[in-house]
Amino acid sequence: MKILVVGGGGREHAIVHALAQSHHRPKLYCAPGNPGIAQEAALVNIPADAVRELADFAEKENIDLTVVGPEAPLLAGIVDIFEERGLRIYGPRKAAALIEGSKSFAKDLMLANGVPTAWYRTFTDLQEAKSFVREKGAPIVIKADGLAAGKGVVVAMTLAEAEDALEAMMGEKVFGEAGTRVVIEEYLEGQEATVMAFVDGKTIRVMEASQDHKPVFDGDKGPNTGGMGTYSPVPLATPELYQQVEESIIRPVVDALREQGTPFKGTLYAGLMLTKDGPKVIEFNARFGDPETQVILPRLQSDLVDVMLAVVEGRLHEIDLSWKSDAAVCVIMAAEGYPGSYRKGELIHGLAQVNENVFVYHAGTAEKDGQIVTSGGRVLGVTGFGKDLASAKASAYSGVEQIHFQGAHYRRDIADKAFKS
Structure with missing residues (x-):
């Protein structure tokens, strides 16, 4: 094969x-x-x-x-x-992938099918968007409608931050055409969780949950990135939560897309906020998350080839997923300057030094003269494994300590929320 x-x-x-x-x-x-x-x-x-x-x-x-x-x-x-x-x-x-390609499409789909999410308004006029933000006040969330490599979302805690974000997206076009249209959303409070599912157009098989860390600095400070680390399992993800997510979030969307003639086949990603009123959707993606995949697939006991073939052939109902009890924690080592402009070409040392409980996923690397150098903003996903989250976190950070490149930075609090929940 x-x-x-x-x-x-x-x-x-x-x-x-x-x-x-x-x-x-x-x-x-x-x-x-x-x-x-x-x-x-x-x-x-x-x-x-x-x-x-x-x-x-x-x-x-x-x-x-x-x-x-x-x-x-x-x-x-x-x-x-x-x-x-x-x-x-x-x-x-393409028609089903639009659930990620257009945030307004996704929000309209959720609204029409009773999927819990934040209130929202869509704008193509900068001054109208600014007026709406002033009317609603802060905190408030500003999203570029199109694809922006995970960076097109600003959680504005002040009106000034919100207006700056609108000016950058709609006025300065920092995300190109992706910011021509913006979605302005309610600020939701709670912890985030990601639940992905294998979908064959009709049947759903929900994966284990993970929790991503988008802001660049410890304590969720600084601008959003494509993701600075993640962990799984998530203590807040109870059997009741999985049932609620499948029945009230994923099932209505899968059914609606099929009924409108654009069935979804592949990995449906639901980014959730676990609020006091239950889980609400922050965003949908039309593929595996990054870096969530780096902690989810290592925990999958089922054969991934068998699962994917079942999805493609429309027989996912034949598959029951099984999962390892072990935990996984992924820490992203990023290049100096990321998520802004960043350095490239720095020599990476220590990749062969990590222990057996660590796997290093390459994200933004290249080979130069037989050596591995940095070539992207998020350079490596150092993933540690253990019988529980505490030991997996210790493994991940022991791996990070073995690896060096000029200007490397990373969060030091990945998975800490799991111990406070």
Whole structure:
């Protein structure tokens, strides 16, 4: 069996590593991949958004299954193109992926189907948006409607912060066309949790929960990033919560998308705020989260190839997921300056020094003269494992201490909320 994974970050490294454990013993390819992924898959020099070129490669190499990691190729219609050529591919078609590609589409879908979420208004006019913010007051949440690599959300604690965010998104176009339309939302209080689910258009299999840490600094301070670390399991995620999330959040959305002729197949990601009134949706994504995948897939006991094939073939009802009891904590080591402009090309030391309870997922790395250097903002996802969260956290940070590159920074409080809940 030949499997192609599309993408080149930490999430894709986690997907490749999980697929490599399959009893199918697949021959793995990754486009474009990274030096860490190269340990387990043949790298293919095709960008993740070159969707027709990827389809050509899959045809030529007789790829049995393609797995899409990032959101951009999904919204470029990669699944539509592959399916039209009779190629098996894991992920939603473009029309269903719009649940991530347009926050206003997602909010309208939730409103129409009774899914609990924050109140919201959508704006395309900067002055009207500013007037609305002044009317509502702070704290308030400003979101670029389109894709912004996880950075298009500002939790504004003051009116000045809210107006600055609107000016940056709509006036200065810091996120390009993604900020032409903005969604202004109610500020929700509580702890965040991520619940992802395998979906085959009809059947749902909910994964274990994780908790991401978006702000760049300890104590949830500073600007939002693509994610500075995560952990699983989440103590707040009770059996009752899983049932509530599946029945009142994921099921209505899956049914609505199918009924409107755009069934969702792949991984549906629900970013939640656990409020005093129950879970409310912050956002939906149309793929595996990053860095959530780095703690979820290592805990999956079921064979990932079997699960993905069941999704693609519409027989997920045949699969029951099983999970390891072990905990996982992932700490992101970021480049100097991230999430703003950051340095590249710094030599990474100590990757071979981590102990057996640690796995290092490459996110923003490259190879230069036979050595591994930094090439992205989020460079490494250092993931520790243990019988419980305390030992997994200790493993993760022991791994971080072994690794060095100029200007590296990371949060020191990943998973601390688990011990306060």
